[in-house]
Amino acid sequence: MKLVCLGLNHETAPVEVRERFALSEKALDREVVSLLESKDIEEGVVLSTCNRTEYYAVVNGGSGVDELESWICEQREFHGPREGVFYFYEAREAAEHLCRVASGMNSMVLGETEIFGQVKKAYQRSLDGKATKGVLNRLFQRTFSVGKRVRNQTGIQEGATSVAGASVELAEKVFGRLKGSTVMVIGAGEMSRQTAQALQSRGASSVMVTNRSYDKAVELAESIGGHAVHFDSWETELKDVDVVIAATGAPHFVVKPGHVEAVRRKRKFRPLIMVDIAVPRDIDPEVGEIEEVYLYDIDTLQEMANEARKRREKQLLLCEEIIREEIDKAVLPAVND
Amino acid sequence: MAMEIGWIVIATILAAAGGVFGWRFHKGGQSRHLAFWGMAGAFACQLMALGWRGELRGQCPLSDIGEICLFLAWSLTFFYLVTGTTYRLSFLGVFTAPVVVILQGIALIPGSFDASPTQADTIDAWREAHAAFSVLSYGALALAAVAGVMFMILNRRLKRHDFKGGLVDGMPSVHRLVNAMARIALVGWIVLTIGVVSGGMMDGGKMIAHLLVATVTWVLYAVLLGVYFVRGLPGRQLAIGLIILFALSLIVFAKLG
Numbered sequence: 001m002k003l004v005c006l007g008l009n010h011e012t013a014p015v016e017v018r019e020r021f022a023l024s025e026k027a028l029d030r031e032v033v034s035l036l037e038s039k040d041i042e043e044g045v046v047l048s049t050c051n052r053t054e055y056y057a058v059v060n061g062g063s064g065v066d067e068l069e070s071w072i073c074e075q076r077e078f079h080g081p082r083e084g085v086f087y088f089y090e091a092r093e094a095a096e097h098l099c100r101v102a103s104g105m106n107s108m109v110l111g112e113t114e115i116f117g118q119v120k121k122a123y124q125r126s127l128d129g130k131a132t133k134g135v136l137n138r139l140f141q142r143t144f145s146v147g148k149r150v151r152n153q154t155g156i157q158e159g160a161t162s163v164a165g166a167s168v169e170l171a172e173k174v175f176g177r178l179k180g181s182t183v184m185v186i187g188a189g190e191m192s193r194q195t196a197q198a199l200q201s202r203g204a205s206s207v208m209v210t211n212r213s214y215d216k217a218v219e220l221a222e223s224i225g226g227h228a229v230h231f232d233s234w235e236t237e238l239k240d241v242d243v244v245i246a247a248t249g250a251p252h253f254v255v256k257p258g259h260v261e262a263v264r265r266k267r268k269f270r271p272l273i274m275v276d277i278a279v280p281r282d283i284d285p286e287v288g289e290i291e292e293v294y295l296y297d298i299d300t301l302q303e304m305a306n307e308a309r310k311r312r313e314k315q316l317l318l319c320e321e322i323i324r325e326e327i328d329k330a331v332l333p334a335v336n337d
Numbered sequence: 338m339a340m341e342i343g344w345i346v347i348a349t350i351l352a353a354a355g356g357v358f359g360w361r362f363h364k365g366g367q368s369r370h371l372a373f374w375g376m377a378g379a380f381a382c383q384l385m386a387l388g389w390r391g392e393l394r395g396q397c398p399l400s401d402i403g404e405i406c407l408f409l410a411w412s413l414t415f416f417y418l419v420t421g422t423t424y425r426l427s428f429l430g431v432f433t434a435p436v437v438v439i440l441q442g443i444a445l446i447p448g449s450f451d452a453s454p455t456q457a458d459t460i461d462a463w464r465e466a467h468a469a470f471s472v473l474s475y476g477a478l479a480l481a482a483v484a485g486v487m488f489m490i491l492n493r494r495l496k497r498h499d500f501k502g503g504l505v506d507g508m509p510s511v512h513r514l515v516n517a518m519a520r521i522a523l524v525g526w527i528v529l530t531i532g533v534v535s536g537g538m539m540d541g542g543k544m545i546a547h548l549l550v551a552t553v554t555w556v557l558y559a560v561l562l563g564v565y566f567v568r569g570l571p572g573r574q575l576a577i578g579l580i581i582l583f584a585l586s587l588i589v590f591a592k593l594g
Contacts, residue, residue: 173495176510268569271511288496291571294511300498307500 001042003135003334005094006068006086007054010108013085021076023048028122031075032131038071043136047101047122049115051108056098058135058334065090092327095139095335099323102143103150104157111156111312116147135334146326153322154315159308163191164198166304167275167296171199171243174273174294179203184241185226186234186255187248188216191277195245196224204243210234211248235259239266244274246282253284260290267292277301341386341450345407348382349441351375352414356434372430376414379437383411390450396457399468403449408469410440412476420480420521429509429517432483463539470532471551475587477525478558481518482583485576488514492573515572519565522579526558547590554586 008021023031028046035044035057043058055072065088073082089097097106102119104111123140126132132140151157160166168178175181183204185192188211196207207226211217217228229237238244238259248254260272269292276283276297288295327335355375362372386407390398398404417433443449491508494500509517533555536548561578564570570578 170495172510174511176513265569269571270569271515271572291573294495296498304500 001135001334002059003056003091003094003139004059004065004068005054005056005089005097006065006072007047007052008086009052009054009106012087017078017080017085018051018053020078021048021053021072022050023053028125029129032126032129034075035071036131041068043126043132045122045126045132045136045140047119049118052101052106054101056094056136056139058133092335095143095327095332096323098139098143099146099150099327100319102147103319103323105150105316105319109161110309111158111161111315113151113157116144116151119147120144135332138330138332139335142326142330142332146323149326150319150322154318156312156315156319159304159311161305161308161312162194162198163277163298163301163305164194166301166308167195167245167277168198168202169304170275170294170296170301171273172202174271175242177203178243180205181242182206182208182240183226183243183245184229184234184237185209185220186244186246186282187211187278188213188220189247189249192245192247193220193224195247195275195277196220196226199243199245200224208234208237208241210237212250235262239263242270242272244272244283245277246274247277248282249278250282251280253282255283255287257284257286257290260287260293264290264292275301339450339452341389341407342445344382344386344389345441345444348379348386348410349438349445351379351382352410352434352437352441355379355430356438359430359434372434373418376417376430376434376437380411380414380418383407383414383441387411390454393454394457396460397465397469399472400454401449401451403444403451405472406440406444406449408472409475409479410437410444412473413437413440413479414476415473416477416480416521416524420517429480429484429487432487433480436479436483461539463535467532467536467539467548467551470528470535471547474525474527474529474532475583477521477528478579478583478586481522481525481579484514484518484521485579488518488572488576489580492576511572515575518572518575518579519562522558523562523566526555526562529555529558550586550589554582557582 008018010018023046028048031046032044035041035046035055040060041057042060045056047054047056055068057068059068069082069086100106102116104113104115107115123132126136160169171178178199181204183196183199183206185196185207188209200207207221207224208229209217209221209226210229210231212231214228214230221228244255246255255274271292271294274283274287274293274295276295279298281297283295285295287293352375355372358375359372387398390404394400399408413433414437417429420429487508488511491511491514495511529551533548533551536551561575561582565575
């Protein structure tokens with residue numbers, strides 16, 4: 001009896017290969033059943049996310065990884081070159097790999113938390129389908145406690161690693177909770193959408209979108225549950241706003257000191273955070289000289305994201321230590337016996 | 338060693354420990370409750386010392402530099418404990434604790450306490466109330482100034498995009514600090530109002546100069562807070578106003594002796 005892990009991810013396979021192996025919710029149920037019907041496989045869990053597809057299986061004696069790999073490729077009708085596309089781990093290495101995956105150490109965005117839930121879901125699906133027994137049940141339970149320990153005892157998830165996340169972090173530094181705050185988005189591009197959605201996810205209740213093309217403003221506003229404002233009236237709306245995100249394609253400054261000066265009294269000098277993610281910049285740097293204005297441009301946000309990534313990378317050794325320690329003290333059949 | 342000195346020494350150690358615990362909490366290594374309990378322990382010891390001095394004097398112990406510093410440290414700690422819970426500004430402790438330690442350090446300098454205080458023959462209740470409420474209000478106003486200093490540090494770093502070192506991570510938000518400054522100063526001003534009114538009711542004499550300074554201080558705080566609550570004021574200006582007003586009034590009172 002042997003624990004094996006076979007998979008591919010964003011580091012080993014290009015998107016056109018990954019999408020061939022990616023499985024929908026329904027397909028995953030079928031895949032688990034089919035896996036168990038194949039020769040010599042006693043237990044199985046299949047994990048499929050946008051960046052990885054992995055098979056965790058307990059195989060009996062003779063069955064090797066080549067057979068599993070061939071079976072998977074056959075199922076997915078993949079006939080391309082396999083060299084370097086798949087990775088394979090067994091016994092302890094497989095267990096450690098699963099812990100790394102669940103802890104976000106193996107993710108495209110180091111330390112991301114979504115993967116933990118995805119691993120849990122994958123395990124639950126197999127558990128419900130009676131596809132797991134003594135080995136995988138113990139392994140996954142141990143993995144979840146390792147994931148929690150890594151999250152609580154290291155800084156692997158600290159700091160924002162994206163421009164949108166860094167914007168949220170700064171807004172929270174100024175306002176604390178964003179619940180009930182009002183956001184104005186100037187420009188209707190993808191970055192505007194991402195940043196506005198990140199702020200909404202942290203409690204921003206009202207989002208107004210303004211754009212030279214009113215139709216685009218309406219389109220973005222509708223898609224994120226906000227409301228559109230005509231471009232010639234955004235200045236007056238500024239009095240109610242807490243966070244401004246500027247991301248237009250304009251070749252000149254759109255927001256100038258005069259715009260903010262005009263509404264300072266009406267705002268009772270409340271703090272105003274302005275995030276300029278446009279290149280060329282949309283907000284005149286002199287706006288940042290106004291006392292209650294906190295202005296950040298794309299360079300600052302990128303720098304924050306890079307710093308957070310570096311801090312997370314520094315935590316990897318500590319995470320590895322936790323994983324080793326937890327696997328050492330666990331009694332996991334087919335892993336450390 | 339006099340009884341009060343022993344209590345003040347313990348209070349100083351506990352306040353210093355509260356500051357260290359607070360700092361370590363914000364560095365991620367200690368329970369936040371330790372900072373609170375350090376300051377709470379200091380508060381209890383300050384009460385014991387003040388109680389002892391009160392017994393000796395037979396009146397509110399605010400007659401020498403040691404007693405004034407101790408009373409100020411006590412009121413500062415009192416408002417810290419109240420405010421710390423309400424606004425969850427435990428990081429305020431990191432800034433408050435050193436001020437408490439300094440005040441108590443001054444009280445511990447030999448000669449700060451009158452070694453053989455005279456028992457009061459008669460007690461003017463208004464005068465006692467004036468002195469007690471005025472010093473109590475200074476605890477709140479000192480805390481508002483401490484919050485102002487915190488705001489200035491945070492504001493400077495946020496404006497300069499300086500996020501290194503972790504201090505910004507441990508601090509309350511700008512919004513919360515501005516609210517805290519205004520509300521604590523308002524509480525201090527209300528208490529000072531009681532102090533000033535009590536002063537107006539007391540018998541004349543040598544407290545007139547103190548009352549005059551307290552009244553001017555009261556007016557200046559009223560103007561600052563009035564402008565903030567009615568018209569609005571940028572956080573930085575409010576912080577500067579609170580720091581300058583507190584420092585000025587403290588200097589003037591120190592000169593008056």
